[in-house]
Amino acid sequence: MVSPSNYTIESVTIDVIMDLIKKVVVRYVGKKSIPIREKKDVEMAIMEKFLNQRDKINASFQKKSSVTTYYIAIFNRMCCEIIRNDNKHWYSITESDKEVVVETKASHSLETAKALIIKNEVKRLSNVLLFFNREQSKLLLFLKYYFNLQIDERDILSYSKDKYATVKSMLIPSDMLSQAELYNVLAEITNLVENKDLKGDAVRMWLNKNIDLILYRLNFNNESNHSRDSLKILMETGGIQSEDVNNKTISEC
Amino acid sequence: MNEKAHFSEEEVAICSDAINEGKYQGLPETFRNHLAECDQCASEVLLVADIAFDFSLSANQNARGSKKRWFFIASITSVAAILIFAFLIFVYNPWNNSINEIALIQDTTSVKNIKENQINKEIDTISKTNQIIPNENQQMAAFIEDEQFEKLYESFKESYRGSSIEITTKGVLTYPQIDSLKWNNKYHEKLVVEFYTNKGVLYSNETTDGNGCRIPKFSSGLYYWKLINMDYELLYVGKIKGNI
Numbered sequence: 001m002v003s004p005s006n007y008t009i010e011s012v013t014i015d016v017i018m019d020l021i022k023k024v025v026v027r028y029v030g031k032k033s034i035p036i037r038e039k040k041d042v043e044m045a046i047m048e049k050f051l052n053q054r055d056k057i058n059a060s061f062q063k064k065s066s067v068t069t070y071y072i073a074i075f076n077r078m079c080c081e082i083i084r085n086d087n088k089h090w091y092s093i094t095e096s097d098k099e100v101v102v103e104t105k106a107s108h109s110l111e112t113a114k115a116l117i118i119k120n121e122v123k124r125l126s127n128v129l130l131f132f133n134r135e136q137s138k139l140l141l142f143l144k145y146y147f148n149l150q151i152d153e154r155d156i157l158s159y160s161k162d163k164y165a166t167v168k169s170m171l172i173p174s175d176m177l178s179q180a181e182l183y184n185v186l187a188e189i190t191n192l193v194e195n196k197d198l199k200g201d202a203v204r205m206w207l208n209k210n211i212d213l214i215l216y217r218l219n220f221n222n223e224s225n226h227s228r229d230s231l232k233i234l235m236e237t238g239g240i241q242s243e244d245v246n247n248k249t250i251s252e253c
Numbered sequence: 254m255n256e257k258a259h260f261s262e263e264e265v266a267i268c269s270d271a272i273n274e275g276k277y278q279g280l281p282e283t284f285r286n287h288l289a290e291c292d293q294c295a296s297e298v299l300l301v302a303d304i305a306f307d308f309s310l311s312a313n314q315n316a317r318g319s320k321k322r323w324f325f326i327a328s329i330t331s332v333a334a335i336l337i338f339a340f341l342i343f344v345y346n347p348w349n350n351s352i353n354e355i356a357l358i359q360d361t362t363s364v365k366n367i368k369e370n371q372i373n374k375e376i377d378t379i380s381k382t383n384q385i386i387p388n389e390n391q392q393m394a395a396f397i398e399d400e401q402f403e404k405l406y407e408s409f410k411e412s413y414r415g416s417s418i419e420i421t422t423k424g425v426l427t428y429p430q431i432d433s434l435k436w437n438n439k440y441h442e443k444l445v446v447e448f449y450t451n452k453g454v455l456y457s458n459e460t461t462d463g464n465g466c467r468i469p470k471f472s473s474g475l476y477y478w479k480l481i482n483m484d485y486e487l488l489y490v491g492k493i494k495g496n497i
Contacts, residue, residue: 019308019311020304020308023304024304027303027304060262062263064267065267065269065270066270066305068305069266069269069270069301069305070262070266072266072269072301072308073262073265073266073269073297076300076304077262120303123303124299124303127272127298127299127302128295128299130272130277131285131289132289133285133286133289216292217295217296217299220292220296220299221296221300223296223299
């Protein structure tokens with residue numbers, strides 16, 4: 001079995017391509033963007049599109065990514081195009097014509113399914129947080145403080161760098177503070193680390209904007225339906241930590 | 254790339270791979286800045302990254318499953334081979350059977366040899382027996398008494414004719430324990446001693462004027478001896494059993 005990273009354009013078989021198409025389509029079926037009765041038709045339509053454009057698609061590939069990920073991106077856009085074109089037709093069908101989906105016995109237990117879903121969502125959240133770039137460490141620390149979650153020393157170090165000890169002493173347990181006091185604490189930390197002169201209100205606006213952005217990106221394209229509460233649960237369950245410690249240890253700060 | 258333009262499919266793939274491989278910070282700054290600002294591309298990258306991660310998981314599971322299947326098949330095959338080999342060794346045992354056959358052949362051969370030897374022995378035995386039988390017959394025949402001589406012997410058992418000769422060795426003499434005949438020949442008469450087989454055939458004779466004579470070499474058998482004077486008078490008939 002060839003590892004996905006070891007596939008080449010020539011080694012990707014029709015079976016692998018079909019597998020990729022199915023994985024893309026099932027995502028949109030799960031989001032109800034594609035009715036389940038249309039699933040196979042959409043898969044065949046994507047395969048037909050791909051076979052018609054295969055040479056052009058392969059010629060555009062510059063080998064800067066893995067070929068399977070490249071194909072996934074291709075098939076995703078094809079699927080979105082099919083949804084845009086056929087969406088109205090799919091949902092113009094009356095209730096009586098709708099396919100009755102018989103619930104089959106789950107192959108996994110409910111707990112296992114829940115664990116898998118949570119694990120997947122935590123991974124998505126981690127990926128979303130990556131997109132905040134330099135603000136990632138600050139956002140993660142502030143989110144944990146805001147949601148009264150356990151703050152790891154690495155989270156503090158990643159943002160505060162050489163001001164670790166002082167910042168750590170400033171992080172009073174947030175459940176003892178009011179919202180205003182909480183934002184004031186975060187403002188003082190921001191001013192200390194970033195050498196700014198911000199008020200608590202500025203931190204509140206910044207933090208709310210980024211929370212909304214996180215939720216927006218998580219829920220984009222009806223991928224999920226997260227809220228602040230579920231975001232808190234994800235962060236608490238997933239134990240998300242900052243990765244940017246710049247190779248410094250706590251003792252060095 | 255233009256930070257305001259959306260990602261191409263391959264750029265989406267590049268970012269997705271970077272996320273899955275934990276190398277997001279290694280992406281070009283333009284890519285990262287665009288993802289920070291463009292919700293659409295960020296969502297697309299997230300979705301593609303998720304699907305790609307799912308595909309890699311299933312590919313690894315299939316590889317493990319394939320390996321497991323091959324390992325399972327190899328294990329079953331090995332166990333089956335061991336069981337068949339053990340069955341052949343301990344139950345059916347074709348090699349030992351061959352060996353047994355060889356041994357059997359050898360045994361058979363040796364048996365044949367033994368039998369042949371036995372047969373030869375038997376033959377020898379038989380031949381020896383056959384040899385013994387005629388010898389015994391001969392021996393038996395050699396001791397068969399002669400009727401005529403028996404009558405004469407009986408008549409001279411306790412008496413003898415002639416007054417001048419007194420036989421010392423009377424009766425049945427056993428040769429070679431007794432190797433001479435003895436009498437008392439006072440007057441040194443010339444006497445003739447004749448030895449006969451049990452068939453009445455003259456074996457030997459001897460003339461003597463002494464008081465006895467040596468018995469000639471006899472083989473096993475019954476012999477008679479006559480003592481005769483010059484007057485051709487039969488003075489005595491005795492018996493000698495040659496018991497060699």
